[in-house]
Amino acid sequence: MAEIALEHLTKIYPDGTRAVTSLDLEIDDGELVVFVGPSGCGKTTALRMIAGLEEITEGTVRIGDEVVNDLPPMDRDIAMIFQNYALYPHMTAFDNMAFGLKLRKVPREQRRTLVGKAAQLLGLPDVLGKKPRTLSGGQRQRVAMGRAIVREPQAFLMDEPLSNLDAKLRVEMRAEIARLQRDLSVTTIFVTHDQVEAMTLGDRVVVLRDGLLQQFDRPQQLYDRPANLFVAEFIGSPSMNLVEAGLERRNGSMVASFGEHRLTLDGHTFEQRPDLSSYDGRRVILGIRPEDLEDASFDPSSASRIAASVDIREDMGSEVFVHFAIGAPPVRQADVAAAVGEEAIEATAEQARRRGSVFVARIDRESRAGEGEPIQLAVDTRRLHFFDAESGRGIYGS
Numbered sequence: 229m230a231e232i233a234l235e236h237l238t239k240i241y242p243d244g245t246r247a248v249t250s251l252d253l254e255i256d257d258g259e260l261v262v263f264v265g266p267s268g269c270g271k272t273t274a275l276r277m278i279a280g281l282e283e284i285t286e287g288t289v290r291i292g293d294e295v296v297n298d299l300p301p302m303d304r305d306i307a308m309i310f311q312n313y314a315l316y317p318h319m320t321a322f323d324n325m326a327f328g329l330k331l332r333k334v335p336r337e338q339r340r341t342l343v344g345k346a347a348q349l350l351g352l353p354d355v356l357g358k359k360p361r362t363l364s365g366g367q368r369q370r371v372a373m374g375r376a377i378v379r380e381p382q383a384f385l386m387d388e389p390l391s392n393l394d395a396k397l398r399v400e401m402r403a404e405i406a407r408l409q410r411d412l413s414v415t416t417i418f419v420t421h422d423q424v425e426a427m428t429l430g431d432r433v434v435v436l437r438d439g440l441l442q443q444f445d446r447p448q449q450l451y452d453r454p455a456n457l458f459v460a461e462f463i464g465s466p467s468m469n470l471v472e473a474g475l476e477r478r479n480g481s482m483v484a485s486f487g488e489h490r491l492t493l494d495g496h497t498f499e500q501r502p503d504l505s506s507y508d509g510r511r512v513i514l515g516i517r518p519e520d521l522e523d524a525s526f527d528p529s530s531a532s533r534i535a536a537s538v539d540i541r542e543d544m545g546s547e548v549f550v551h552f553a554i555g556a557p558p559v560r561q562a563d564v565a566a567a568v569g570e571e572a573i574e575a576t577a578e579q580a581r582r583r584g585s586v587f588v589a590r591i592d593r594e595s596r597a598g599e600g601e602p603i604q605l606a607v608d609t610r611r612l613h614f615f616d617a618e619s620g621r622g623i624y625g626s
């Protein structure tokens with residue numbers, strides 16, 4: 229077990245592609261850190277540099293006390309788990325798990341003990357004699373995990389290990405990886421493009437965009453205090469609603485205005501974001517998470533409301549999503565485009581040209597709000613988010 233530290237880690241591929249730029253990270257011993265970001269943001273490249281499978285252009289990788297830049301993968305004492313499992317088809321589950329140990333000349337008896345222990349941990353004893361093709365997807369994934377565990381490495385590096393599994397199995401295996409990692413306390417880096425996986429698994433999460441670190445934080449912090457618009461859009465589903473708003477002091481309170489709507493900010497907001505005071509009379513990007521909006525008939529005491537008309541109603545069973553136009557122009561910010569993808573932005577832009585930007589609210593499943601009908605939405609103003617309109621950075625202050 230060991231800590232992993234990256235300093236100015238950079239990768240420029242021979243064709244000039246800058247995949248990772250000056251990445252600085254310190255991962256604690258025993259910690260599970262998730263690398264997340266959209267396709268092409270450099271997650272896999274970063275992981276492969278740590279594993280020794282990709283040459284480092286600049287910077288250093290340290291595992292424990294040792295800079296490992298020049299060590300081959302075999303000597304880095306780490307175990308990789310890939311999405312395609314990479315099991316040997318002609319070997320049994322047992323032999324697949326024992327193979328790495330055999331290469332390292334671990335004696336037969338010890339191999340048997342180590343594989344037996346891992347199989348027990350993973351609930352695999354019954355299938356040890358089977359070949360991979362006769363195993364289920366989940367069992368294959370467990371064998372791949374077992375193969376990594378038996379080596380008792382200093383760290384696990386996992387690259388989208390769950391992406392070949394169906395949705396239900398993914399959730400099960402996710403919980404299993406979390407449990408195993410906790411039990412074994414092995415420093416782990418887990419790569420995924422799935423923000424739910426990142427939020428549920430990571431002790432801390434690294435959000436990457438175009439090879440650049442956006443934020444390295446605990447999941448709750450990413451959700452509550454996103455560093456910029458990119459993180460705000462990327463974390464949370466449906467995404468945070470964003471709109472350009474004017475801030476102005478009226479009768480001693482700060483008010484945010486967008487379209488026809490006015491929201492009086494809560495005192496708590498300023499305690500959390502002292503820098504906001506300097507935005508009096510300026511434009512900001514206001515963010516409201518869908519879950520911080522509620523059909524006002526379920527929250528009658530709320531003073532802050534948005535009056536709207538329901539465009540689309542989606543019944544999810546446990547809750548209802550309503551989409552509604554807010555009569556204000558959409559946010560045009562490169563960060564937002566990068567987080568939601570160009571196509572989505574095009575579609576939203578077209579819609580916005582016609583009707584202004586559209587918000588989504590996650591409301592009580594008992595709500596009667598129907599399509600084409602008016603609705604009053606209560607806003608939890610303690611949970612509003614604010615971003616600088618130029619830089620896209622979250623407005624907080626210490």
Ligand code: ATP
Pocket residue numbers: 241242243245246247265266267268269270271272273274421
């Ligand atoms: P995904 O989730 O799609 O796997 P990722 O975040 O893991 O994406 P990487 O695979 O690390 O991203 O790729 C980062 C960037 O480097 C991308 O722009 C990719 O096209 C580029 N890239 C990856 N491998 C090479 C290579 N061998 N030569 C040139 N460019 C590469």
